[in-house]
Amino acid sequence: MILELILATALLGGxxxxxxxxxxxxxxxxxxxxxxxxxxxxxxxxxxxxxxxVKEELAKDGIEAEAIQPAEGRGNLIARIxxxxxxxxxxxxxxxxxxxxxxxxxxxxxxxxxxxxxxxWGRGAVDDKGMAACAIEVLRLLARNKVKLKRDVILAxxxxxxxxxxxxxxxxIENRREQIDAEFGLNEGGKIIQRNGRPLYxxxxxxxxxxxxxxxxxxxxSGHGSVPRPDNPILALARALNRIGTNPAxxxxxxxxxxxxxxxxEVEDEPYGSFLKxxxxxxxxxxxAHAAAAISERDxxxxxxxxxxxxxTILKGGIRTNVIPSEVxxxxxxxxxxxxxxxxxxxxLTEVIQEPAVEVVYEIPEEPEAPSSPIDSDxxxxxxxxxxxxxxxxxxxxxxxxGGTDSAxxxxxxxxxxxxxxxxxxxxxxxxxxxxxxxxxTDSVRFGIEFLYHLVLKVAG
Ligand SMILES: [Zn+2]
Numbered sequence: 001m002i003l004e005l006i007l008a009t010a011l012l013g014g015x016x017x018x019x020x021x022x023x024x025x026x027x028x029x030x031x032x033x034x035x036x037x038x039x040x041x042x043x044x045x046x047x048x049x050x051x052x053x054v055k056e057e058l059a060k061d062g063i064e065a066e067a068i069q070p071a072e073g074r075g076n077l078i079a080r081i082x083x084x085x086x087x088x089x090x091x092x093x094x095x096x097x098x099x100x101x102x103x104x105x106x107x108x109x110x111x112x113x114x115x116x117x118x119x120x121w122g123r124g125a126v127d128d129k130g131m132a133a134c135a136i137e138v139l140r141l142l143a144r145n146k147v148k149l150k151r152d153v154i155l156a157x158x159x160x161x162x163x164x165x166x167x168x169x170x171x172x173i174e175n176r177r178e179q180i181d182a183e184f185g186l187n188e189g190g191k192i193i194q195r196n197g198r199p200l201y202x203x204x205x206x207x208x209x210x211x212x213x214x215x216x217x218x219x220x221x222s223g224h225g226s227v228p229r230p231d232n233p234i235l236a237l238a239r240a241l242n243r244i245g246t247n248p249a250x251x252x253x254x255x256x257x258x259x260x261x262x263x264x265x266e267v268e269d270e271p272y273g274s275f276l277k278x279x280x281x282x283x284x285x286x287x288x289a290h291a292a293a294a295i296s297e298r299d300x301x302x303x304x305x306x307x308x309x310x311x312x313t314i315l316k317g318g319i320r321t322n323v324i325p326s327e328v329x330x331x332x333x334x335x336x337x338x339x340x341x342x343x344x345x346x347x348x349l350t351e352v353i354q355e356p357a358v359e360v361v362y363e364i365p366e367e368p369e370a371p372s373s374p375i376d377s378d379x380x381x382x383x384x385x386x387x388x389x390x391x392x393x394x395x396x397x398x399x400x401x402x403g404g405t406d407s408a409x410x411x412x413x414x415x416x417x418x419x420x421x422x423x424x425x426x427x428x429x430x431x432x433x434x435x436x437x438x439x440x441x442t443d444s445v446r447f448g449i450e451f452l453y454h455l456v457l458k459v460a461g
Pocket of ligand 1: 095127128161188
């Protein structure tokens with residue numbers, strides 16, 4: 001306990017009252033359990049009872065909050081701790097809807113929030129109710145300690161993230177833009193990876209790949225199955241897919257991924273560390289290409305981070321067992337790097353597949369691409385400073401997620417947003433997200449609340 005107080009005082013520069021982290025962690029865990037027990041599986045979400053409960057909880061500490069119902073049963077919450085207004089607000093976002101569960105595959109009740117073996121078990125414990133619970137606790141601590149802030153700290157608990165965010169972040173941007181306006185925001189999407197009981201690195205998501213669904217449509221002449229035709233479109237589609245599978249898109253690093261891979265080189269064992277170094281430096285192009293191939297074989301996420309990616313996901317075609325179809329198609333779920341245009345990618349794809357009978361069909365999205373968040377902002381630097389105190393030796397690296405998050409919407413709306421769930425997670429913890437037996441270490445909750453509180457003080461104090 002003495003050590004904790006010293007740490008808190010050192011971090012806070014002896015300013016506001018030191019926090020009793022043990023009590024704060026216990027309270028955060030209790031909050032998390034309550035959040036998990038609200039069954040907010042999306043669809044239908046039904047988040048309104050949850051956000052209404054949070055509003056009441058915050059009111060106990062005199063914190064102003066509004067529970068909003070953007071559609072029947074759906075719920076968002078906006079809460080605010082006021083600063084002196086000398087700097088623009090800091091926004092913290094956490095979604096409170098969760099994905100469904102596979103019946104009969106859990107070893108505990110997924111909505112009971114069981115605490116055992118050093119974990120809180122339950123759907124949403126990691127994604128993203130843990131972050132919500134930490135943020136709620138931070139607001140309470142700020143209010144109770146009457147911390148003087150230069151910026152308002154805004155908390156937005158949002159619905160509908162798992163089904164596209166139409167009623168959540170999108171709705172808030174369209175209907176409550178001024179209430180969530182901020183100089184920058186913190187959201188899920190980045191992580192503190194834990195190995196051997198310690199934070200290994202902090203990946204701060206500042207960019208993301210953009211999803212596009214392209215289709216390959218193969219056309220031919222229909223006929224009787226008893227008379228094979230060389231122009232059977234199924235054969236043409238199969239050849240096209242085979243070429244896609246054997247010709248990965250070229251490696252293209254950007255500022256974020258270059259810094260990410262170079263940071264990873266510091267923490268990974270040999271020879272992998274050297275591969276990452278060769279890839280990120282790019283000094284020797286032949287070596288970098290060899291390294292990219294070796295890394296791609298071992299880590300499919302890294303493979304996707306270094307190039308535009310393609311996953312065939314749905315095959316459609318054929319009407320009867322004895323009829324050669326005239327048209328078959330496959331959906332390609334593609335994730336393009338920031339700055340890449342889908343029309344250029346489609347042109348590249350057409351050259352790769354070399355099949356005149358196969359057309360690459362795509363749509364140009366209506367909304368412009370979201371910009372990446374700059375890595376020289378006050379928030380990014382504050383994350384680095386807190387990490388130096390709380391996770392010494394663990395590098396802070398910018399991170400580009402292969403999947404999309406609500407942050408893209410916020411960035412497009414002019415709020416540079418960074419992804420970082422402040423609780424350290426092992427690869428095992430991560431593998432359970434959206435899977436069975438999702439669970440969050442209670443020690444990570446303790447770390448998370450402390451990290452987030454210090455981050456707020458650094459950036460807004
Ligand atoms: Zn999530």
